[in-house]
Amino acid sequence: MHIRVINPNTTRAMTDLIGRSARVVAAPGTVVDAVQPTMGPASIESHYEEALAVPGLLEQIALGEADGVDAYVVACFGDPGLDAARELAHGPVVGIAEAAMHAAALLGRRFSVVTTLGRTRARARELADRYGFREACVAVRACEVPVLALEDPGALARLTAECRRAVEQDEVDAVVLGCAGMAAWCAAIADEIGVPVVDGVAAGTVLAQSLVALGLRPSTRGEYARPPDKPMAGLLAGFEIRADAVLPVAVA
Amino acid sequence: MHIRVINPNTTRAMTDLIGRSARVVAAPGTVVDAVQPTMGPASIESHYEEALAVPGLLEQIALGEADGVDAYVVACFGDPGLDAARELAHGPVVGIAEAAMHAAALLGRRFSVVTTLGRTRARARELADRYGFREACVAVRACEVPVLALEDPGALARLTAECRRAVEQDEVDAVVLGCAGMAAWCAAIADEIGVPVVDGVAAGTVLAQSLVALGLRPSTRGEYARPPDKPMAGLLAGFEIRADAVLPVAVA
Amino acid sequence: MHIRVINPNTTRAMTDLIGRSARVVAAPGTVVDAVQPTMGPASIESHYEEALAVPGLLEQIALGEADGVDAYVVACFGDPGLDAARELAHGPVVGIAEAAMHAAALLGRRFSVVTTLGRTRARARELADRYGFREACVAVRACEVPVLALEDPGALARLTAECRRAVEQDEVDAVVLGCAGMAAWCAAIADEIGVPVVDGVAAGTVLAQSLVALGLRPSTRGEYARPPDKPMAGLLAGFEIRADAVLPVAVA
Amino acid sequence: MHIRVINPNTTRAMTDLIGRSARVVAAPGTVVDAVQPTMGPASIESHYEEALAVPGLLEQIALGEADGVDAYVVACFGDPGLDAARELAHGPVVGIAEAAMHAAALLGRRFSVVTTLGRTRARARELADRYGFREACVAVRACEVPVLALEDPGALARLTAECRRAVEQDEVDAVVLGCAGMAAWCAAIADEIGVPVVDGVAAGTVLAQSLVALGLRPSTRGEYARPPDKPMAGLLAGFEIRADAVLPVAVA
Amino acid sequence: MHIRVINPNTTRAMTDLIGRSARVVAAPGTVVDAVQPTMGPASIESHYEEALAVPGLLEQIALGEADGVDAYVVACFGDPGLDAARELAHGPVVGIAEAAMHAAALLGRRFSVVTTLGRTRARARELADRYGFREACVAVRACEVPVLALEDPGALARLTAECRRAVEQDEVDAVVLGCAGMAAWCAAIADEIGVPVVDGVAAGTVLAQSLVALGLRPSTRGEYARPPDKPMAGLLAGFEIRADAVLPVAVA
Amino acid sequence: MHIRVINPNTTRAMTDLIGRSARVVAAPGTVVDAVQPTMGPASIESHYEEALAVPGLLEQIALGEADGVDAYVVACFGDPGLDAARELAHGPVVGIAEAAMHAAALLGRRFSVVTTLGRTRARARELADRYGFREACVAVRACEVPVLALEDPGALARLTAECRRAVEQDEVDAVVLGCAGMAAWCAAIADEIGVPVVDGVAAGTVLAQSLVALGLRPSTRGEYARPPDKPMAGLLAGFEIRADAVLPVAVA
Known part of the structure; x- marks a missing residue:
């Protein structure tokens, strides 16, 4: 294959x-x-x-x-x-986005997305609606790190902090990472925040x-x-x- | 302006x-x-x-x-x-599409779209949903005339027939024409079918x-x-x- | 005409x-x-x-x-x-209300309404739903100034403050004024808050x-x-x- | 009381x-x-x-x-x-309308409304949506008998026929009568069509x-x-x- | 009967x-x-x-x-x-749950549910959606008192406090008690919070x-x-x- | 694993x-x-x-x-x-059901379910809604063959006929088989009807x-x-x- x-x-x-x-x-x-x-x-x-x-x-x-x-x-x-x-x-x-949302939906009832810049949130929201996850996707959050700065020092900390806010404030069963450039951090963030974290590239x-x-x-x-x-x-x-x-x- | x-x-x-x-x-x-x-x-x-x-x-x-x-x-x-x-x-x-749907919505409660090929119906449906007209747009119909054949003999008749079916079967207050290439026929079809017909270019x-x-x-x-x-x-x-x-x- | x-x-x-x-x-x-x-x-x-x-x-x-x-x-x-x-x-x-909401929807994806008394918010919400703007109208806010007091000193300041909160908290592309009595203030508020402001009488x-x-x-x-x-x-x-x-x- | x-x-x-x-x-x-x-x-x-x-x-x-x-x-x-x-x-x-729809919803999952004139169907539909029964109310039908003609010969037969169509075509668990003037016929129609029939005045x-x-x-x-x-x-x-x-x- | x-x-x-x-x-x-x-x-x-x-x-x-x-x-x-x-x-x-939500919906436009443990909120939300009250039920809250501890000292105070938050933050016309074990407290809480309180057993x-x-x-x-x-x-x-x-x- | x-x-x-x-x-x-x-x-x-x-x-x-x-x-x-x-x-x-619907949704925009007895259709519909496929799942059909009769002569023909009706009348991109007992027939039906057919056990x-x-x-x-x-x-x-x-x- x-x-x-x-x-x-x-x-x-x-x-x-x-x-x-x-x-x-x-x-x-x-x-x-x-x-x-x-x-x-x-x-x-x-x-x-x-x-x-x-x-x-x-x-x-x-x-x-x-x-x-x-x-x-x-x-x-x-x-x-x-x-x-x-x-x-x-x-x-x-x-x-489609794959990550489907995988998150199979784990429970509610998930949040954490993406890069705030201006892209509406597109992620639109996709969640398009794929049927209007109810399941309870929030789309942004860590305000641009795609090409995701490797910079401090980026992982900002992203992890936003993922933690999702767990604490959104009462979600899973967090979806909203950028292909975050793929390598999936397991590390999951360890930090204590709920499953889904990377779309792997999914x-x-x-x-x-x-x-x-x-x-x-x-x-x-x-x-x-x-x-x-x-x-x-x-x-x-x-x-x-x-x-x-x-x-x-x-x- | x-x-x-x-x-x-x-x-x-x-x-x-x-x-x-x-x-x-x-x-x-x-x-x-x-x-x-x-x-x-x-x-x-x-x-x-x-x-x-x-x-x-x-x-x-x-x-x-x-x-x-x-x-x-x-x-x-x-x-x-x-x-x-x-x-x-x-x-x-x-x-x-946006303009025509807004204009149709201002005329009453329900409208249908009549477009060219059936394969484009899903896109029109998607736009109706995106703009808020999921309830107002009761049907998207196709006359199965390709865009570049809209000037051919018989095309207007097929389009008008489909618009008439919209009035009879969908109980609509207006019909929206689903292609810029239909713009010239708006008034003629309205006269035939007895409900307002909206062309998006004019709208x-x-x-x-x-x-x-x-x-x-x-x-x-x-x-x-x-x-x-x-x-x-x-x-x-x-x-x-x-x-x-x-x-x-x-x-x- | x-x-x-x-x-x-x-x-x-x-x-x-x-x-x-x-x-x-x-x-x-x-x-x-x-x-x-x-x-x-x-x-x-x-x-x-x-x-x-x-x-x-x-x-x-x-x-x-x-x-x-x-x-x-x-x-x-x-x-x-x-x-x-x-x-x-x-x-x-x-x-x-219909006109202002349609105009706001044509400018972007999200708008908020700022109305007079809190008790009228539910009616504005109901109209947003009726016209198809359940998703687009992200909030209906009240400045708690009665209609007949809109000309009083301080009313414009309260209204403008609530419009600013809409921009800051609701992430909207436009603000809709929720009373005909606010019509004269449209441009002044838009200058203050930096996003388009829609008056329904004009719209x-x-x-x-x-x-x-x-x-x-x-x-x-x-x-x-x-x-x-x-x-x-x-x-x-x-x-x-x-x-x-x-x-x-x-x-x- | x-x-x-x-x-x-x-x-x-x-x-x-x-x-x-x-x-x-x-x-x-x-x-x-x-x-x-x-x-x-x-x-x-x-x-x-x-x-x-x-x-x-x-x-x-x-x-x-x-x-x-x-x-x-x-x-x-x-x-x-x-x-x-x-x-x-x-x-x-x-x-x-509110009472009849609530009662019907308590009986099962799906109901249809049968009303008088077709032009009133949109209002009944709007009420069903307003009360939360968008999914439960699967159809609003009209028997095309005016309110003041409900006592005329033949009216009951037309109403009953439309109720029967609701049962056969809409797969409903109950039928709601869409006019106060139909109140007296509730039991008779229920006997005819074999599913519960709800009159709003009684409900x-x-x-x-x-x-x-x-x-x-x-x-x-x-x-x-x-x-x-x-x-x-x-x-x-x-x-x-x-x-x-x-x-x-x-x-x- | x-x-x-x-x-x-x-x-x-x-x-x-x-x-x-x-x-x-x-x-x-x-x-x-x-x-x-x-x-x-x-x-x-x-x-x-x-x-x-x-x-x-x-x-x-x-x-x-x-x-x-x-x-x-x-x-x-x-x-x-x-x-x-x-x-x-x-x-x-x-x-x-069904009965209490129907009764609350008949009193006005919006209600909140106050239930026992937070983990049961999703089920109450699911029922509200199932019965048609997705819009009417604006929040499901938890007082975090287990069912079998509802008779303990302090339980009523916690429940009442959460009901009061529902009135103040959710702008509701009624509060629904989310457990059969709360049935006896309905009137006492209503007196405290000033909006109608619905107990499902009675309803x-x-x-x-x-x-x-x-x-x-x-x-x-x-x-x-x-x-x-x-x-x-x-x-x-x-x-x-x-x-x-x-x-x-x-x-x- | x-x-x-x-x-x-x-x-x-x-x-x-x-x-x-x-x-x-x-x-x-x-x-x-x-x-x-x-x-x-x-x-x-x-x-x-x-x-x-x-x-x-x-x-x-x-x-x-x-x-x-x-x-x-x-x-x-x-x-x-x-x-x-x-x-x-x-x-x-x-x-x-969850798995088959997710798989079907990943193939295109619209699918139908074909299940056994008509009385189970409402449950399948309810699950489609719960999983986010209210729009994607355009119909739930029944072939009226009981679960334990799926191996009987004629059962496959009835099921295939209903799947074909789904393709012709529902304009779907895929058909979902609505019973674990149909698992063995997936490929045979797909060959007959010309659109992908999804079996939930495999999915x-x-x-x-x-x-x-x-x-x-x-x-x-x-x-x-x-x-x-x-x-x-x-x-x-x-x-x-x-x-x-x-x-x-x-x-x-």
């Missing part, structure tokens, strides 16, 4: 971190690789950056289809381009693996059917979307 | 149609122009196409800011890139005009503040996003 | 204030007048007063129909009698104007059809409701 | 019918009388008529307070003026009686406190609303 | 208290008795204990059917086994009595029909469930 | 079938066994039977704790006793395995803490619940 984790931003260090986090939890026979797009923002903390990350992400899905990838994990907590990616891929595509990897093990592929009819064939100016011109496959355009 | 209507697809004939529909309802002192992006799909009927339309749309917003545009209308019923566009623009940005134009008249500009703090400054690979490289403005990058 | 703004209470000074606020935002060709009922309470701060304001409001609608009015604005934040008024009028009828005026510009009239079938003809004891006896019009009863 | 059932319309025959239906289910020691207003419509089948019924209803509440009534039932399925009545009365006020009477037996009176603070004292032009001028009581104005 | 109140735990003192509370509010002609199961926990403060209380409760329903009981009240605020009990009984079965008794007075019995078709006949190992082996009755198994 | 699948009914053939279905999808290193209770009903098709299945299920959890089981799957589509089981177990407990197994792989254990504080220590009459008397473990009672 081949699972590809796509970091939708263009920062190599995050791609490497994400790959490591995913491989730790994968089953023995599962091959996991991690890639990143050739275009787009260095990190995603606004609707603008999320929108500009999506074409590069979709290009990676198209490349993955040529490589025979079985399932994809989209490793940004805004779950950018998830619906579009599902139209391209023949196997499951799982977002890390996305095992859930994608689960769907493949169940033999489940997205429906090819209705909303998620392949897009209709039509002219596309200037973006992803190197691929052709057919009803049954995504193909690289042959070079003359 | 200068309102710019952006057709997010790259089909010139639709841009022209949209411009005409917008100008008909604008107040005497309001200048309305219609533009389209330089990159992206010929029409938008899938999540994939919607995602690839957004970078070109955002480029038009950035160009509009340099032109001193007062408000924008995003003229595709999927309201692509609306949140991202609000981060860039200093004035209001209104989507046509978006008068609502954008209304917000400007009220002196209302989106908040510059919180979710819709300008995006943080950071490297962006390969897309919209010709602009710089500052906290107070979007600027074209000076050519040496 | 003739828009009539109806102050549903019987206090002349408020009617004058409301008329001025409406005229400021109307387009050049639009005639705006402001009227008040001949019966009912001096201000509306309870369900009891709201109920007793409605007959006089409906009388004004009936008189407006005889005058050929194109659209009405009901200028009390409880939106009294809105459904009943829609059954009488041939053109749009817009409530100011109602431009939205009513927009619906007329779009050629949209409420449906004449279903819930909002003219009421059936039947005996009415003691109230509004001077009018006859026919299927196609409201007529003053001829005096022998 | 003294319970007063108020028919909010001005048709004497309905008041008598309602009184009989209420007395049948009252406990031995409970005195039940039935009254009607001096002003307002002959029946209530529109928002307009409902609005004009409320002043007369409130006058009856004020008179009831002078009579020492312990609890009131508002016997029209639109529950007109319920919030306003609660501000005036020192004891419980129960609407018949309102026993629920009002229950609240009095529990010693529960509405709160005198917050939303339902007595209205503030202020001038009222032309309506209910014969009463004075004080913080602790409603008093008839003394005649000089 | 014979109403049986079932205390689902095995503590005799609570059964006696519950019986007294029920008899106080019953109408003169109503016989009320109180019973408890022969198996199960001494009190119910966890999902585990609730689950183990249900077989004994159902045994009491089966015995009650043999005794010709007209209606049952299940006197634990978790409403254990309510759906199952409705499948067995030919008459109404009312839970005390359940009068509501069960009301349903019987209305002649309403649960539907015998659909979800609440008698269970299908099949082997049952080790539990409730002394009864046979037939389509029309529950019968004690004849001893050879 | 040791996963135990518990069939909550007492029919051995179903336990064997469930065990086989679970083992097929488990990862190589995972040990899966299947057990059933010593008391309770032969199958579960009513609230009554579900309630009587729970004590035996909880006994199996207690035995599993003594055996060092890492995670449990509760293999009945009503997810009986799930909350109670989570209070006892130190590792994850997953219900098959529960891989999701339980995923949670263990992520190192996630339910929180030991709040709602799911171990139950308080107290007398328990007649049920599960062979175990002692301590704060840190479930222990078999030592025999003297």
